[in-house]
Amino acid sequence: MTVITRGVDMVLRLVITIAFAVLVACVVWQVVSRYVLQSPSTVTDEMARFLFIWVALLGGAYTFGQRRHLAIDLLPVITTGILRLLVNVGIIAAIALFAGVVMVYGGLDLVSRTLETQQVSPALRLPMGLVYIAIPFSGLCILYYCLTFLADLFRTGRGPNEQEGTASVGGPLD
Amino acid sequence: MDIQSVLVLFGTFAFLMILGVPIAFAIGLAAFATFLLFMSFDQSVYIVAQQVASGLDSFTLLAIPFFILAGNIMNRGGIAMRLIEFAKVLAGRLPGALAHCNVIANMMFGSISGSAVASAAAVGGVMSPLQKKEGYDPAFSAAVNIASCPTGLLIPPSATFIVYSLITNGTSIAALFVAGYIPGILMGLSLMVVAGIIAKRRGYPVAERPSGQEVIAKTLDAMLPLGLIVIVMGGIIGGIFTATEASAVAVVYTLFLGVIWYREISPRELPGIILESAVTTSIVLLMIGCSIAMSKAMAFADIPYSISDTLLSLSENPLVLLLIINLALLVVGTFMDMTPALLIFTPIFLPVVEDLGMDPVHFGVVMTFNLCIGICTPPVGSALFVGCSVGGVKIGQVLRPMLGFYAVLVALLLLVTYVPALSLFLPRVLLGY
Amino acid sequence: KTLRLNHNNPEDHPLHKSMQFMAERVEELTDGDLKIRIYANAQLGTQRESMELMQNGSLDMARSNASELEAFEESYGALNLPYIFVSADHYYDVLTNDIGADILASSEDKGFIGLAYYIEGARSFYANKAIHSPADLKGMKIRVQPSPSAIRMVELLGANPTPIAWGELYSALQQGVVDGAENNPIALTSARHGEVSKFYSDDGHTMIPSVVMISTSSWNDLTDEQKEAMRTAARESMDFHREQWDAMSAEAVETAKSELGVEFVEVEKGPFIEAVLPMHEEAAAKSPVVADLIKRIKAAAQ
Numbered sequence: 001m002t003v004i005t006r007g008v009d010m011v012l013r014l015v016i017t018i019a020f021a022v023l024v025a026c027v028v029w030q031v032v033s034r035y036v037l038q039s040p041s042t043v044t045d046e047m048a049r050f051l052f053i054w055v056a057l058l059g060g061a062y063t064f065g066q067r068r069h070l071a072i073d074l075l076p077v078i079t080t081g082i083l084r085l086l087v088n089v090g091i092i093a094a095i096a097l098f099a100g101v102v103m104v105y106g107g108l109d110l111v112s113r114t115l116e117t118q119q120v121s122p123a124l125r126l127p128m129g130l131v132y133i134a135i136p137f138s139g140l141c142i143l144y145y146c147l148t149f150l151a152d153l154f155r156t157g158r159g160p161n162e163q164e165g166t167a168s169v170g171g172p173l174d
Numbered sequence: 175m176d177i178q179s180v181l182v183l184f185g186t187f188a189f190l191m192i193l194g195v196p197i198a199f200a201i202g203l204a205a206f207a208t209f210l211l212f213m214s215f216d217q218s219v220y221i222v223a224q225q226v227a228s229g230l231d232s233f234t235l236l237a238i239p240f241f242i243l244a245g246n247i248m249n250r251g252g253i254a255m256r257l258i259e260f261a262k263v264l265a266g267r268l269p270g271a272l273a274h275c276n277v278i279a280n281m282m283f284g285s286i287s288g289s290a291v292a293s294a295a296a297v298g299g300v301m302s303p304l305q306k307k308e309g310y311d312p313a314f315s316a317a318v319n320i321a322s323c324p325t326g327l328l329i330p331p332s333a334t335f336i337v338y339s340l341i342t343n344g345t346s347i348a349a350l351f352v353a354g355y356i357p358g359i360l361m362g363l364s365l366m367v368v369a370g371i372i373a374k375r376r377g378y379p380v381a382e383r384p385s386g387q388e389v390i391a392k393t394l395d396a397m398l399p400l401g402l403i404v405i406v407m408g409g410i411i412g413g414i415f416t417a418t419e420a421s422a423v424a425v426v427y428t429l430f431l432g433v434i435w436y437r438e439i440s441p442r443e444l445p446g447i448i449l450e451s452a453v454t455t456s457i458v459l460l461m462i463g464c465s466i467a468m469s470k471a472m473a474f475a476d477i478p479y480s481i482s483d484t485l486l487s488l489s490e491n492p493l494v495l496l497l498i499i500n501l502a503l504l505v506v507g508t509f510m511d512m513t514p515a516l517l518i519f520t521p522i523f524l525p526v527v528e529d530l531g532m533d534p535v536h537f538g539v540v541m542t543f544n545l546c547i548g549i550c551t552p553p554v555g556s557a558l559f560v561g562c563s564v565g566g567v568k569i570g571q572v573l574r575p576m577l578g579f580y581a582v583l584v585a586l587l588l589l590v591t592y593v594p595a596l597s598l599f600l601p602r603v604l605l606g607y
Numbered sequence: 608k609t610l611r612l613n614h615n616n617p618e619d620h621p622l623h624k625s626m627q628f629m630a631e632r633v634e635e636l637t638d639g640d641l642k643i644r645i646y647a648n649a650q651l652g653t654q655r656e657s658m659e660l661m662q663n664g665s666l667d668m669a670r671s672n673a674s675e676l677e678a679f680e681e682s683y684g685a686l687n688l689p690y691i692f693v694s695a696d697h698y699y700d701v702l703t704n705d706i707g708a709d710i711l712a713s714s715e716d717k718g719f720i721g722l723a724y725y726i727e728g729a730r731s732f733y734a735n736k737a738i739h740s741p742a743d744l745k746g747m748k749i750r751v752q753p754s755p756s757a758i759r760m761v762e763l764l765g766a767n768p769t770p771i772a773w774g775e776l777y778s779a780l781q782q783g784v785v786d787g788a789e790n791n792p793i794a795l796t797s798a799r800h801g802e803v804s805k806f807y808s809d810d811g812h813t814m815i816p817s818v819v820m821i822s823t824s825s826w827n828d829l830t831d832e833q834k835e836a837m838r839t840a841a842r843e844s845m846d847f848h849r850e851q852w853d854a855m856s857a858e859a860v861e862t863a864k865s866e867l868g869v870e871f872v873e874v875e876k877g878p879f880i881e882a883v884l885p886m887h888e889e890a891a892a893k894s895p896v897v898a899d900l901i902k903r904i905k906a907a908a909q
C-alpha cells in the first residue's frame with residue numbers, strides 16, 4: 001500500500017506543480033500579449049480558469065493525503081480508547097461519504113451529462129465534461145487516501161488529522 | 175422563518191466540525207444535507223459536485239495562488255531582515271523603539287506577503303531575541319507582534335479581500351484593496367500608541383541614533399522589496415492590469431528578486447516552493463468550492479433572508495444592528511479561522527447590512543478587521559499560536575499584555591464600522607468608486 | 608407549485624421586471640396554482656451553471672442569452688450572426704414567428720426549452736474616436752465577450768479582439784487597456800461607459816436576445832392548462848419587455864448625449880456587412896440546422 005500511496009502522491013505532485021507553473025505562464029502571457037505584442041490573447045483567460053480548477057481539485061486531494069486540511073482537532077485529542085477510535089472512524093467515514101457520493105457519483109453524473117449534451121466552453125470550444133472530470137478524479141484520490149488512513153488508524157492508532165512532525169498552524173490566508 | 179433548513183444546515187456543519195472533520199468537507203456535507211430537503215438524492219449530489227468545481231471557475235480567484243506563491247518566494251530570502259532594518263530607521267527614537275519597529279515591519283512585510291502568520295513568524299522570529307536582549311518582557315513583545323501581524327491582511331494586496339469579492343458576486347477588488355489602507359494603517363498606528371505608553375511606563379530603551387549613511391543604505395535596501403507594492407498597487411489603481419494579472423506580475427518580480435538579484439533561491443528549489451504554494455492554496459480553494467455550494471444551498475432555503483428578517487425584527491436601528499453583527503463575528507472569530515468564517519458569514523450578513531444601506535466594500539473592511547481580531551484570540555487563533563511559538567511564551571502568559579491591545583482593536587473596529595469614510599474615502603478619491 | 612427562476616441581473620433591471628411581469632401573469636392565468644419565484648443577482652448560480660442545473664432538473668427556470676446558449680444548442684448561433692437582421696422589425700418578427708419558436712423548441716432533448724425572447728437592442732462600437740468604416744477599426748483593441756463569433760467578427764473587421772471581464776471594462780476603457788468596446792447604448796449610462804468613451808458609432812452589428820427557459824423535466828411536470836398559461840404569459844411579457852426596453856434605450860441615448868457628451872455617429876453599414884458576410888457562410892457550412900435557419904431568417908426579411 002505504501003508503494004501505491006507514494007505513486008499516487010508523486011503523480012499528483014507532478015501534475016500540480018507543472019499545471020501551476022503553466023498557470024503562471026498563462027497569465028503572464030496575457031499581460032505580455034496585451035502590452036508588448038499589442039495583440040491580446042483571447043484564450044488565456046479561459047485556459048487559466050480551467051487549469052486552475054484542476055490544480056485546486058487535485059491539490060485538494062493531495063493536500064488531504066498530506067493530512068493538511070484545516071480541522072478543529074478537539075474530540076480526537078481529548079478522547080481515548082474506543083471512543084477515540086470511533087471519532088476517527090466517523091471523521092474518515094464523513095470524508096469518504098463526501099468524496100464517494102458527491103465527488104465521484106455526482107461528479108460522474110455531471111461529466112456524462114455535459115458530454116452527452118455536447119456542451120462546450122465559450123472560447124476554446126472545449127467539452128465542459130473534460131473540465132469537470134477533475135471532480136470525480138479528485139474524489140477517487142480522496143477515497144483512496146481515506147482507505148490508507150483507515151488502515152493507518154487500525155494499525156498504528158494514528159488519526160486522519162494527525163500530521164507527521166509539527167503541524168503548521170493557522171488558515172492559509174491568516 | 176423556515177427553521178428546518180437552518181437546523182439541518184448549521185446542525186450538520188456544527189456536528190461534523192466538532193467531530194473533527196476537515197472544515198471543507200463539513201461545509202460540503204452540510205450543503206448536501208440542505209439540498210436533500212429540496213430535491214432528489216441524484217439532483218443534490220449533482221448540484222454540490224457542480225458548485226464545488228464551478229465555484230472555483232473565476233479568473234479573479236487565480237490571484238490567490240499567485241499572491242501566495244509570491245509571498246512564499248519572498249519569505250525565502252532575507253526580505254524580512256531588510257524590512258526590519260528599514261523599520262528601525264522609521265521607528266527612530268520613540269520609547270520602546272523595538273516594539274514600534276516590530277509593528278512597522280509587520281505592516282510592510284504583511285502587506286507584501288499578505289499573510290499574518292508568515293509575518294508573525296518572520297518578523298517576530300527576528301525581533302523577539304533582540305527585544306529580550308534590551309530587557310523587554312517577552313510576553314509584551316509577543317503581544318505586540320501578535321496584535322500587529324494582521325495589519326497585512328487589511329493593507330493591500332490581500333487575498334482575504336479577493337475571497338470576499340468572490341463570495342459577494344464581484345465587489346470591486348481594486349476598491350476593496352484601496353479601502354484597506356486607512357483602517358490597516360490606523361490599526362498599526364494605534365497599536366504603536368498603546369505599545370509606546372506601556373514602553374514609556376516600563377522605561378524600555380530608545381534606539382541609538384543611526385548615522386545618516388546608515389539611514390540611506392537601509393532605506394535603499396528596503397526599496398526593492400517594497401517595489402512589489404508599488405508595482406502591484408500602482409498597476410491596479412492605474413488600471414494597467416487587473417488584480418489577477420498584478421499577482422502574476424508579482425510572481426515574476428519576486429522571482430527576479432529572489433533568483434536573479436539576491437540569488438537567495440536556486441532554481442532547483444522552485445518546484446518545491448510551487449508545490450508548497452499549491453498545497454497552501456488548495457486548502458483554501460476546496461473550502462471556497464464547498465462554501466459556494468453552501469451559499470447556494472442557503473439561497474435555495476432562503477436562509478440569508480430568514481436571518482436578515484430575524485435580525486431586522488430585533489431592532490430597526492442600524493447602529494444597534496451593526497453592533498450585534500460585530501459582536502456575533504467577534505464570537506465566531508474566537509473559535510473559527512478567518513477564511514471559513516468569511517466564507518460562511520458573508521452571505522448571511524451582507525443582505526442585512528445592504529438593507530441598512532451599507533456599502534459592500536465598507537462591510538468587507540469591517541468583516542476583515544473584525545476577523546483580524548479573531549485570529550489573535552484564544553481558543554483558536556492562528557496569529558496567537560504562531561506569535562507565542564516564535565516569542566517563546568505560553569498562551570496564558572501573553573493574554574494579560576494582549577488585553578490592552580484587544581481593547582484598542584475593538585474600539586478601532588467600532589470606529590471603522592461607524593465611520594464609512596475611513597474605508598470609502600480612498601476608493602472614491604483614487605478610483606472614482 | 609412554485610418554479611424557481613434564476614438570472615444574473617439586479618432587481619431594478621428591465622429584464623427582471625419583464626420576468627416579474629411574466630410571473631404575475633402566470634399566477635393570474637392559473638388562479639395561483641403555478642407561481643414563479645425569481646432569484647436575481649445569480650443567487651442560484653451563473654448562467655452556465657443554471658443551464659447545467661436545468662438539464663438535471665435541479666433548477667426549473669433560468670434566463671440566459673443567445674450568445675451563451677450557443678454552447679448548449681447550435682440553433683441559437685443563427686441569431687448571433689452579425690447583420691443577420693436587416694431592421695429592428697425584422698428582428699422582432701423572426702423572434703415572434705415560427706423561426707423563433709422552432710429555435711426555442713430545438714433544445715428539448717438537451718434538457719431545456721425556451722419560452723420567451725427579450726430583446727436587448729442592437730450592439731455597436733464605442734470608443735474615443737468615430738468609427739465610420741472597418742478601416743477605422745484597424746489595429747484597435749476592442750473588448751469582446753469571450754465567444755468565438757464575437758471574436759471572429761471583430762477580427763474580420765480588422766480590430767484586435769480583447770476579452771476583458773465586464774466589471775473591469777470601465778477602467779480598461781479609461782486607461783486605454785482597450786481602445787473600444789461594443790454594446791447597446793444603455794451600457795453608456797448604466798455602466799457609465801459614456802464617461803470614458805465619447806463616440807458611439809451606430810453600426811448595429813448584432814442583435815442578441817435574452818432567452819427565458821424552463822427545464823424539460825419541469826415542463827413535462829406541468830398540466831396542459833399550466834403549459835398554456837406559461838406560453839401566454841411568456842408571449843405577453845415579450846411585448847411588455849420590448850416597450851420597456853425601447854423606452855429605456857431612447858432615454859439612455861438622450862442622457863448619453865446631453866449629460867455625458869457622447870456623440871452618436873451615423874454609419875454607412877455596407878462595408879461592415881461586406882466584411883463580416885463570410886461568417887454567414889462559415890456558420891452555414893458548419894451545421895445544416897443553422898444553414899436552414901439562416902435561409903429562413905433572410906427569407907423573412909423580404
Ligand code: NA
Nearest residue numbers: 285288326331
Ligand atoms: Na497584504
Ligand code: NA
Nearest residue numbers: 508548551554
Ligand atoms: Na480566535
